[in-house]
Amino acid sequence: MNGEKIDMSESMRKGIYILPNLFTTGSLFAGFYGMVATMNGDFKTAALWILVSSIFDGLDGKVARLTGTSSKFGVEYDSLADVVSFCVAPALLTYKWALQPFGRLGWLAAFLFVACGALRLARFNVQVNTVESKRFVGLPTPAAASMVSAMVLLFYHFGWPSSYKKLAILVLIYLLAFLMVSNFRYYSFKDPELIKRQPFAFLVLAVLLLVVIAAEPVVMLFLIFICYTFSGIVGFLMTWPRRRRLEKAIHNKHTKEEP
Template identity: 45%
Template sequence: MQEHKPQLSYILPNLFTAASCFCGVISIISSINSNFKSAVFYIFLALVFDGLDGRIARLTNTTSKFGVEFDSLADLVAFGVAPAVLFYASSGYEYGKIGSLITGFFIVFGAIRLARFNVTTGTYEPSVFIGLPIPTAAIVSAIYTYAFLSYEWLKPYEIVFLCLQLMLAFLMVSNIRYPSFKKIDLSKSNMLKVLVLLILVFSMLYLFTFESILLIVSVYVFYGIVRAIWNLLTKFKRLKKG
């Protein structure tokens, strides 16, 4: 006789997904009300809930097609619409149609990124993401937007800020590979290196919290771009020699 899992075990992962979506909605409302700090906070909180739902589903062996679809729709709200509205409500509106276009690109390309992820899961190595993941793009966008609002010395570089927002949208639908950190080598030979690195990272976060987060996410985003350019140059040199 087949044993049925308790219904609560199926509800719990979807409850965290709903919480992530709800945080996205609250972030949107905060942006509309010009409470941009809260908008950034709720995007981060949505990321926490989004990270928990999948892990709980795998731990309880309650993954389902409904859960996958629900997660994608929630991600579009929390990590597509919410950061795009934050960008537009805080500063994007000042640039007229250009601001509207970048806002639209972020949401539409985010939706494409999610759809592509759903249909290609399992067809490439799990240690990398193809294109910038939408939660990462959302966090980076939120941090860049908040940095632009917080530091007066950044105001003359508004064109750079707009280009960065546009870049994040295109990176989501690119073929640039980013590390997923799902399979980190924690062998004894690497344990000490990882420990030292984590101590340094947490020390920097303690001393310069916002600046450290800004630096970490920027390094991650540009690492993928630099790596892709390096691989192209290496491939070109090989073809030239051949």
């Protein structure tokens, strides 16, 4: 602990990198403004600002890696900003938008989302050097917050009655809280192969996807986030037989080696 404090102090004396931390600050501002909009009863605007926050959050890490400006300060600042933008802001939004009529059960559900999000971030920080960079362990907090925002925007888009949203958001909050602290693997989109040359068909598919998103942005955003949310569960189920065979083979090997 003392060693980490000394390293951080030395890094602070040398200065901090402005550009990536500006993007992190933008993410923090968007998340905070989302809470302000929630308190003013403008839930649609709050959902949009949480989505804006997730865009800034995705850019700060990429900017830091591309410019070689990654730092311990940036990592810690990013985690603190994520707690506000992707834990507290969406939890407050869900509580004011749908969970408040449940009373104590409502705010406890919102708190569970905050707690699981914070735990997810803490686990990520301690496992960042030991886990495969192409996969996240547990649903990332920006994805969970974006899923909440997409749900809110979908209800406004179709004008569904408020009685539906209470049960839907209650189930969603518990599901997202569980997925954030689960061991399901989620694609991180940090694969270097993504920025290398790809077949021409990939460009055509990307253009078609943009056209579809532009035609129905709210519906497509919801579908994208719901697919990503369940991708960890689907991946776990698809690889379960292979993992079981591998575990059985390892067990049989150890059994044969025993005298």
